[in-house]
Amino acid sequence: EDQVTQSPEALRLQEGESSSLNCSYTVSGLRGLFWYRQDPGKGPEFLFTLYSAGEEKEKERLKATLTKKESFLHITAPKPEDSATYLCAVPDLLTSYGKLTFGQGTILTVHP
Amino acid sequence: EAQVTQNPRYLITVTGKKLTVTCSQNMNHEYMSWYRQDPGLGLRQIYYSMNVEVTDKGDVPEGYKVSRKEKRNFPLILESPSPNQTSLYFCASSSTGSDQPQHFGDGTRLSIL
Numbered sequence: 120e121d122q123v124t125q126s127p128e129a130l131r132l133q134e135g136e137s138s139s140l141n142c143s144y145t146v147s148g149l150r151g152l153f154w155y156r157q158d159p160g161k162g163p164e165f166l167f168t169l170y171s172a173g174e175e176k177e178k179e180r181l182k183a184t185l186t187k188k189e190s191f192l193h194i195t196a197p198k199p200e201d202s203a204t205y206l207c208a209v210p211d212l213l214t215s216y217g218k219l220t221f222g223q224g225t226i227l228t229v230h231p
Numbered sequence: 232e233a234q235v236t237q238n239p240r241y242l243i244t245v246t247g248k249k250l251t252v253t254c255s256q257n258m259n260h261e262y263m264s265w266y267r268q269d270p271g272l273g274l275r276q277i278y279y280s281m282n283v284e285v286t287d288k289g290d291v292p293e294g295y296k297v298s299r300k301e302k303r304n305f306p307l308i309l310e311s312p313s314p315n316q317t318s319l320y321f322c323a324s325s326s327t328g329s330d331q332p333q334h335f336g337d338g339t340r341l342s343i344l
Contacts, residue, residue, distance in 0.1 A: 151330035162235070162321050162335030163274075170330065206274070210330060218264070218289060219333060221274040 121146045121211055125222035132229050135196045140225045142207035143189040152190050153219070154183050155206040163206055197229045233258045235336035237322050243342040244312060252307045252339050254322030262325045263305035264289070264333065265297065267318040274321070280305055312343045 122145045132138055144152065151170050155163035167176045169185035176183050180201060182193040192205055204224045211218040235256045244250055256263065264279040266289075276289030280299040294316055296308040305324075309316060319340050323333040 153332055155335075160338070162323075162337050165332040165334065168330065168332055208274075218276050218279055219274075223271075223273045 121209055121220045123207060123209055123220050123222040125205075125207060125225050127225060128223065129226040130228070132194075132197055132227070134198055134229055134231050137193070137195045137197070139194070140192040140205055140227070141189060142192070142222055144207075144209050145188075146209050149209065151210055152185060153208045153210075154190070154192055155208065157204045157206055157224070166205075194227070197227075199229045199231050202227055202229045233334070235322055235324055235334055237320075237336035237339050239339060240337065241340050243344065245344050246313055247311050250309050250312060250341075252309075252320060252322075252341070254305045254307065254336060255303050256305075256322075256324040256334070257303065258324060258326070258334065259302065260324035260334075261302070261327050262331075262333070263299065264323045265295070265305070265307045266321045266323065267291065268321060268338075269318050277307070277320075309341075312341075314343050317341060317343045 124143050126141045151168050154166040157163045167183040172187045174185050180195050184191045204226050206224045208219040208221040238253045261282050265277040266274045268274045275291050277295050278289055278297040280286045283299050283302055286297050319338050321338050322336045325331045325333040
C-alpha cells in the first residue's frame, strides 16, 4: 500500500525566514508526485507535478524537488500570504487511475 | 473559467434523511472523484469515476453512492446519513492519465445530527 508522510505537521516562520517542507513516500512505482496548497475553507489548489528524481520546479517563492524517496518544498523569503496547508500526493498505480494518496499536510504560518 | 462546482457548500441535516451533493466540472475531464477530509485523517477517496457509467470504490465507500450519467456531473448520494459521515467533502476532476493533476471544488461541509 502506498504511503505518504509529511513533516513537520506545523511550521511557524517569520517573514523572510526560508525553510523546507518534507514529503516522503513509499510506492510501488512512482508516476508523478503532486504538491497542493490548501487555504482554510477552500479546496486544494494544484502547485506542481514532479515526475522523476532530480526534477525541480519553481513558482514565485516556492521550489519543489524530488528524489527517489522524498520530495521537498522549499520556501524562500516567505510572506504572510504563503500561510496555508501544503499537501503532497501520489497517484495509485496498483488499484486504479484517478486515485490519489495524500499526506497529512504541513500547516505553514508566516508571521509578519 | 475552468472550475469544479459543488452544491451545497454547507448542510446540516438529521440522521437517515437522504441527501445528494452535486458536483459539476466544465473542463471536459474524464476522471472525477469524491474525497472526504477529516482532522488527523487527511483526504481520503470515497469513489471515483473514469468516465460516463464507469465508477469504482475508493478507500472509504461505505454509506455512499455515486452515479456518472453525464461527463460533467458526478453527484454523491448519502442514502441514510449517519453522524460519522459528518465531514468536509471535496469533488475533484482531472483529464486522462494518473499523472494529471486533479482540480478540486471548494468543498461541502456536512453536519449529520
